[in-house]
Amino acid sequence: MAKIRDMIPAFELLQPTSVEAALNLLDEHRGEAWVLAGGLDSFDWFKDRVKRPSVVVDLGGIAEMHGIREVTNGLEIGAMTTLTEVVRHARIRSEWSVVADAAEHVATPQIRNQGTLGGNVSQDTRCWYYRSGWPCYRAGGNTCYAAAPQAMNREHCIMGRSRCVAVNPSDTAPALIAVDAKMIVESSKGPKVYDAEDFFIGPAIDITRMTVMKERDLLTRIHIPSTWANAEFYYEKVRDRGAWDFQLVSVAAAFQKEGDRITAARIAVNGVAPYPVRVEAAERIVVGTTGDEATAAAAGEAAIEGARALRHNDYKIAMMRNLVRRAVRSVA
Numbered sequence: 001m002a003k004i005r006d007m008i009p010a011f012e013l014l015q016p017t018s019v020e021a022a023l024n025l026l027d028e029h030r031g032e033a034w035v036l037a038g039g040l041d042s043f044d045w046f047k048d049r050v051k052r053p054s055v056v057v058d059l060g061g062i063a064e065m066h067g068i069r070e071v072t073n074g075l076e077i078g079a080m081t082t083l084t085e086v087v088r089h090a091r092i093r094s095e096w097s098v099v100a101d102a103a104e105h106v107a108t109p110q111i112r113n114q115g116t117l118g119g120n121v122s123q124d125t126r127c128w129y130y131r132s133g134w135p136c137y138r139a140g141g142n143t144c145y146a147a148a149p150q151a152m153n154r155e156h157c158i159m160g161r162s163r164c165v166a167v168n169p170s171d172t173a174p175a176l177i178a179v180d181a182k183m184i185v186e187s188s189k190g191p192k193v194y195d196a197e198d199f200f201i202g203p204a205i206d207i208t209r210m211t212v213m214k215e216r217d218l219l220t221r222i223h224i225p226s227t228w229a230n231a232e233f234y235y236e237k238v239r240d241r242g243a244w245d246f247q248l249v250s251v252a253a254a255f256q257k258e259g260d261r262i263t264a265a266r267i268a269v270n271g272v273a274p275y276p277v278r279v280e281a282a283e284r285i286v287v288g289t290t291g292d293e294a295t296a297a298a299a300g301e302a303a304i305e306g307a308r309a310l311r312h313n314d315y316k317i318a319m320m321r322n323l324v325r326r327a328v329r330s331v332a
């Protein structure tokens with residue numbers, strides 16, 4: 001399908017300076033407004049003319065959405081905090097290093113300087129059929145081009161499919177699940193708090209969205225609770241190129257220990273489903289063990305239960321199994 005990459009179609013740019021004003025604007029322009037954070041996902045859509053909002057609400061001037069604050073029981077990261085700020089924050093690096101690690105794996109320094117944590121977890125899928133403007137299920141059509149017999153689907157999902165087989169592209173998403181982060185979503189009806197693992201949704205819930213957020217919602221901040229501070233963490237992202245690239249499969253894990261025994265574990269994998277997958281079956285296997293080789297192997301097998309490859313991505317099953325295995329083995 002031909003794409004025009006010259007100019008972004010005109011839109012009205014609105015620049016509120018408070019969350020309240022932003023929510024009022026989203027209500028006022030219901031059905032036509034687009035939320036803009038760092039613009040790295042947004043401007044791709046606009047330049048390709050696949051999405052053509054008539055109104056853009058830029059969150060850049062909302063001071064209360066920027067920065068990292070100490071709060072009772074942890075840290076609160078404003079959704080407009082850049083990925084670079086997350087990477088460099090001393091307490092995140094020392095106490096929740098998996099979050100800094102994951103943020104540091106996003107794209108390039110330039111993209112991390114501009115891209116926000118809120119935008120990173122809210123970004124849309126990178127399925128190229130969908131992003132090229134093909135009328136697939138996710139775009140309101142009645143087929144999934146990536147699941148067709150002749151499709152190129154090496155990067156697509158091995159679980160969680162429901163008509164759509166696209167994956168969630170966010171590097172920070174599994175790390176936020178591993179530290180049991182809470183996502184604070186506000187609308188004119190008031191705030192709601194979601195566990196990170198419930199914030200991301202699959203096509204069986206709503207094929208047009210990647211998160212619980214609906215049209216007039218704003219993710220305002222992310223709370224990182226102290227509960228998992230200073231746990232043992234593991235993060236690994238496998239991608240085609242070392243320089244920068246989206247994940248093929250990634251794993252983020254947190255382990256609490258007493259002596260050499262694991263007392264609690266949280267393991268999340270991304271790149272395998274339309275949402276980051278928390279692998280609770282694997283977590284249950286590792287609790288009470290030392291993370292020895294046999295346990296790690298069993299956890300890897302448990303993680304891939306129910307996985308089903310498309311034509312070109314059976315390698316992802318082995319990759320998911322091995323990443324979970326390596327995460328568990330890191331403890332021993």
Ligand SMILES: Cc1cc2nc3c(=O)[nH]c(=O)nc-3n(C[C@H](O)[C@H](O)[C@H](O)COP(=O)(O)OP(=O)(O)OC[C@H]3O[C@@H](n4cnc5c(N)ncnc54)[C@H](O)[C@@H]3O)c2cc1C
Pocket residue numbers: 034035036037038039040041042043059079080105106107108111114115116117118119120121122123124169170171172213217218219220244245246247
């Ligand atoms: C070349 C390139 C390479 C990339 N590589 C990677 C990679 O390796 N790993 C990775 O994880 N990402 C990667 N990305 C994606 C990039 O990190 C994200 O596009 C970026 O983090 C999005 O953040 P942003 O602040 O630019 O948001 P925007 O692009 O402005 O917004 C993204 C989406 O989220 C919505 N949104 C943003 N903030 C909020 C909010 N607070 N509340 C509600 N909705 C909101 C917007 O409406 C939009 O739909 C890459 C992007 C590019 C262009």
